[in-house]
Amino acid sequence: MQCFKIFLIVLSIHMSVSDARADESSIILQSTTSTANSGLYDHLLPIFKKETGITVHVVAVGTGQAIKNAKNCDGDVLLVHAKLAEQKFVSEGFGIARYDVMYNDFILVGPPEDPAKISGGQLATIALANIAMSQSQFASRADNSGTHKKEVSLWNAARIKPQQSSGHWYLETGSGMGATLNIAVGSGAYTMTDRATWISFKNKQDYKIQVEGDESLFNQYGIIQINPKRCPQVKSVQAKKLIDWMLSRKGRDVIAEYELEGQQLFFPNALTHY
Amino acid sequence: MQDFSTAFSLAFSLIFNADADLIEIIGLSLSVSFSAVFFSVAVGFPLGAVTAVVRFPGRQVLAVTLNALMGLPPVVVGLLVYLVISRAGPLGWMNLLYSPTAMIIAQSILITPIIAALTRQIIEDLHKEYDEQLRSFCLPESRIVMTLIWDARYSLITVVLAGFGRAIAEVGAVIVVGGNIDHLTRVMTTAIALETSKGDLSLALALGIILLILALSINAAAYILRNSAHRSAHT
Numbered sequence: 001m002q003c004f005k006i007f008l009i010v011l012s013i014h015m016s017v018s019d020a021r022a023d024e025s026s027i028i029l030q031s032t033t034s035t036a037n038s039g040l041y042d043h044l045l046p047i048f049k050k051e052t053g054i055t056v057h058v059v060a061v062g063t064g065q066a067i068k069n070a071k072n073c074d075g076d077v078l079l080v081h082a083k084l085a086e087q088k089f090v091s092e093g094f095g096i097a098r099y100d101v102m103y104n105d106f107i108l109v110g111p112p113e114d115p116a117k118i119s120g121g122q123l124a125t126i127a128l129a130n131i132a133m134s135q136s137q138f139a140s141r142a143d144n145s146g147t148h149k150k151e152v153s154l155w156n157a158a159r160i161k162p163q164q165s166s167g168h169w170y171l172e173t174g175s176g177m178g179a180t181l182n183i184a185v186g187s188g189a190y191t192m193t194d195r196a197t198w199i200s201f202k203n204k205q206d207y208k209i210q211v212e213g214d215e216s217l218f219n220q221y222g223i224i225q226i227n228p229k230r231c232p233q234v235k236s237v238q239a240k241k242l243i244d245w246m247l248s249r250k251g252r253d254v255i256a257e258y259e260l261e262g263q264q265l266f267f268p269n270a271l272t273h274y
Numbered sequence: 275m276q277d278f279s280t281a282f283s284l285a286f287s288l289i290f291n292a293d294a295d296l297i298e299i300i301g302l303s304l305s306v307s308f309s310a311v312f313f314s315v316a317v318g319f320p321l322g323a324v325t326a327v328v329r330f331p332g333r334q335v336l337a338v339t340l341n342a343l344m345g346l347p348p349v350v351v352g353l354l355v356y357l358v359i360s361r362a363g364p365l366g367w368m369n370l371l372y373s374p375t376a377m378i379i380a381q382s383i384l385i386t387p388i389i390a391a392l393t394r395q396i397i398e399d400l401h402k403e404y405d406e407q408l409r410s411f412c413l414p415e416s417r418i419v420m421t422l423i424w425d426a427r428y429s430l431i432t433v434v435l436a437g438f439g440r441a442i443a444e445v446g447a448v449i450v451v452g453g454n455i456d457h458l459t460r461v462m463t464t465a466i467a468l469e470t471s472k473g474d475l476s477l478a479l480a481l482g483i484i485l486l487i488l489a490l491s492i493n494a495a496a497y498i499l500r501n502s503a504h505r506s507a508h509t
Contacts, residue, residue, distance in 0.1 A: 028372060037471065057372065057456075058456065059372065059453040060454070072360045072361060072363075073362050074360050074361050074371055176471050179470070181473060182473060201472065202472060203473030233369070
């Protein structure tokens with residue numbers, strides 16, 4: 001009986017914590033992982049909180065998962081990087097509108113021996129073709145994330161069907177960017193990653209950027225408010241404040257000033273008039 | 275491996291500097307898992323003992339089911355709880371997702387079968403041993419159940435520890451229903467998963483070492499408690 005009383009007390013403490021979450025001054029941001037793992041939010045959100053008093057709770061998962069969670073109404077704002085999927089999300093009525101926030105780029109990383117001889121190449125599709133031709137190992141996210149969608153589109157552009165070699169030289173990890181990078185580094189495979197995750201990744205060992213700068217490797221991040229008509233629990237006012245702030249001059253400056261190892265990670269490109 | 279030595283020194287510097295974030299994470303880990311254990315014991319002890327003692331139809335099916343549920347994959351439990359408490363789910367209005375309460379619910383579901391199944395085994399063995407004596411007292415079954423639980427209390431401590439060990443070590447369920455939100459639902463295991471995904475393997479390992487030290491001290495405390503209680507009971 002004593003135990004049960006203690007349990008009730010503990011549970012009620014937790015309930016009060018959940019209440020704090022449900023209160024007016026906090027919202028949930030369903031986000032892709034790169035913006036969280038690179039430390040951008042740790043830099044940005046305290047400044048936002050100071051100005052508005054709103055606490056933003058970040059759930060960092062892959063873009064595919066984030067969109068799915070948002071469709072279940074489990075969040076107020078969505079920040080991901082898969083423009084087509086985002087536009088579909090809005091046109092299906094799950095989101096109100098979609099805005100460009102910032103961009104960076106994808107890169108192909110690989111072992112220094114570079115078995116597929118792709119180093120310094122300009123075109124991502126040619127690099128992928130060389131990887132496929134030489135049957136060098138390539139680790140794919142295979143998790144419907146923004147990075148994975150981009151990778152699939154590049155394979156399509158190169159007219160290669162790597163899934164046919166799944167488990168042979170094409171390794172479908174079904175995991176997040178960090179886990180996939182760990183697998184690539186551990187097994188000598190190439191992989192594709194966004195630059196922010198790569199710069200902040202600490203287990204690079206001797207891995208190098210092999211291909212970068214191709215226009216097709218552009219990586220656009222978008223922000224969407226989840227539609228309160230579909231999800232009545234969405235805190236529209238606070239959600240809108242976050243989006244407006246991210247797109248404002250101040251928000252763009254804060255995004256642009258964030259650096260890691262002397263490199264800017266995200267480049268704001270919100271339109272001034274939206 | 276340089277990672278190992280870095281991990282050890284990192285673990286100790288984190289502990290000795292009483293890192294504020296770390297203390298918060300440890301505190302949440304403990305309170306979530308302890309709460310889950312309390313709840314699971316409240317359900318699992320009586321459930322296990324009744325299954326061991328009382329003869330009712332479907333008893334064997336229940337016993338086998340409990341044993342099988344010990345192997346519940348945490349991520350499946352997390353998914354089930356998520357589907358129920360998501361805002362789109364049947365209990366969405368309660369606003370439980372991404373809260374410590376959600377994590378307690380998931381861990382309770384995960385470890386209640388473990389506690390119930392192990393309790394059933396212990397009580398059943400004890401029951402066989404004392405069957406004749408208990409029958410000669412003509413006690414009602416409810417009394418028999420309570421007597422046996424009380425008599426098995428020292429063995430049941432190990433059952434509680436098994437449940438606690440599973441709860442504090444699992445990551446699959448709490449990361450789905452908790453969301454690993456900083457300063458809200460981040461616990462030791464989800465922090466370890468996060469640092470691993472950032473490639474900071476030494477920090478991840480350091481957190482793992484701290485989790486191990488934590489588990490070790492709790493088990494040591496339980497051992498001492500049990501021994502001293504045992505001794506005072508027999509003198």
